[in-house]
Amino acid sequence: MSRQRAAAIAALALGAGGLALAVVVAVQDFPRGPLALVCVAVAATAAWYGLLRTGAARGTALLVAALGVGGALALLAADRPLEEALVVAALALSVVAARAAFAVHTHLPHRPAPQRPVLFYNPKSGGGKAERFSLASEARARGIEPIELGAPDWDLERLVRDAVADGADGLAMAGGDGSQAVVAAIAAELDLPYACVPAGTRNHFALDLGVDRDDVVGALDAFVRGGERRVDLAEVNGQVFVNNVSLGLYAEAVQRPGYREAKLRTILGTLPDVLGPEGTGLDLRWTGPGGHEHRSGAAILVSNNRYRLGRAVGSGTRPSIEDGLLGITVAGAPTGRGGRGRLPQRPWREWTAPQFEVAADHPVPAGVDGEAVQLEPPLRFHIRPGVLRVRVARQHPGASPSATLPDGLRQSARALARIALSNEPTTKES
Incomplete structure (x- = not known):
């Protein structure tokens, strides 16, 4: 059996x-x-x-x-x-x-391995996983050139473009999802193979790509004995994200000092200021799937493909990152204009679309793959289907836990x- x-x-x-x-x-x-x-x-x-x-x-x-x-x-x-x-x-x-x-x-199709792959790694990411797993030496043993992001003022995009100019034909990133997005965007732009090494804290993108998050070193084998497929990337106002962009409660929290050191306490402290009776509220306007304009509830989450939410098995993961659609989730009870087409009063409402736009009268605090930014309105989201060549080690699942x-x-x-x-x-x- x-x-x-x-x-x-x-x-x-x-x-x-x-x-x-x-x-x-x-x-x-x-x-x-x-x-x-x-x-x-x-x-x-x-x-x-x-x-x-x-x-x-x-x-x-x-x-x-x-x-x-x-x-x-x-x-x-x-x-x-x-x-x-x-x-x-x-x-x-x-x-x-x-x-x-x-x-x-998943049995990913075989593609020729890159001849001069490069690994960028953040030594501080994930509590120092790169050092703990000796990623630099493990990369060299596989013919992969490691480049450490060590200087206080390092510019990841510049380092990646310099490496490509020097002949790199495969790009890997060992760090958080914000750094993954930078490297993935350049790999997609230049049509180079990309590998995600799960050396961050949560590694959401790695999980949904089918990379074993517990096998940090094994992820390097993507450039040695790996299969390859194409997945989607998403953009907001020209900035690429691999997971999601959050607006509202979480986005307000990540902007606050001390969030990294005390995340739960910061979010709890943000709740009354945003949603309480004396709160400022969320002045964001968007159009729902029925074509009617609404104002946001507690939060808006726009993701690179749809997440499974509220289910015991596979919750919080994306069954696929190659459906060519944004996942859009509005939490809380949004207000609408007009009775027909009004969104139902549920804890959240979710749908998919290739594009989505959010209007506001002021710069909008946002969490882009967990990084705090301010976005100028209108916020224009769109999906970029199949632009990223992802390589995954043969011994790893190669698909999201919720794929089936x-x-x-x-x-x-x-x-x-x-x-x-x-x-x-x-x-x-x-």
Whole structure:
């Protein structure tokens, strides 16, 4: 039996068993279950109210939220703690098994390896991963010239263009996603192969390209024993980004001093100033998929292809970076003009489009691949389909973790059943 087939069987069995046990516990614990849900609702409302306030109002609301969570836990654990723990464990293990069942390895087409590849690396990125994994010496052992970004005033674009002028025919970057975007943009412009080395902190782009984020050194093999495919890049006002551009709450937070040292505290401190009753709000105007103009809610996220959001398996990843479309997500409740075509009142609304524009009456704070910038309005986003030649090491997946994931729970169950009944491993040709 293949590993994926075993994982699919385990996911179905654990999921079905966990849900069945949950129904039994809910029936036998009535009315504790509904009361616990009321406590959770009160806690969530109080927490959101508190996050949008400061001072005593915030403290009081968060205390109410904590009491609500405590009440829910007390009700649920009062009688059958073992059964409830089993429900949680079974469902959690079902998700883990489903991830393993949907794991994919893409067979990327073979292309001749570059003869003079160059690796640019930031020694401080990712807490010093480049030094910890001896990337420079590992690169030399593979015939790749390493170039360290060491000077305080280094200009990455200039270094890359100088290297190309000296004969470099392959470009790799070991650093954060902001640096990846600079190198990727030049590689696309000159039609040179590019490799993403996951030496940053989170390495979102590497994950969605199918690079194993835990194998920093192995990513160098893209220029030795790698396959190649073309993926999209996106732009806002001429600036390339590989992941996303955030406007609104997160963008306001990354502009503030101290964000890098205390991200969560900075975001919590930004909430009342932007969305609270005394907040300045977000004066951004955009047109939705129905053709009507709206004003932003809490935040706008424009991504290089669509992200999966709000799902247990594969959430926060992009199934593909070669669909030729921007992913657009508006969080919060936007206001619209006119009744027809108005966006529904949901926590977020998402759609795809090849272009998107945001208007404002002032420079707009933005987070471009996590870097704080100010953009002059109007903000014009567009996708650049298939412009980047990406190389990925043969031993790495070569595709996003969500590349083969169905969108819904029912579709996921059916797909797991098909895998459980088949002996074929999940592969994807590119």
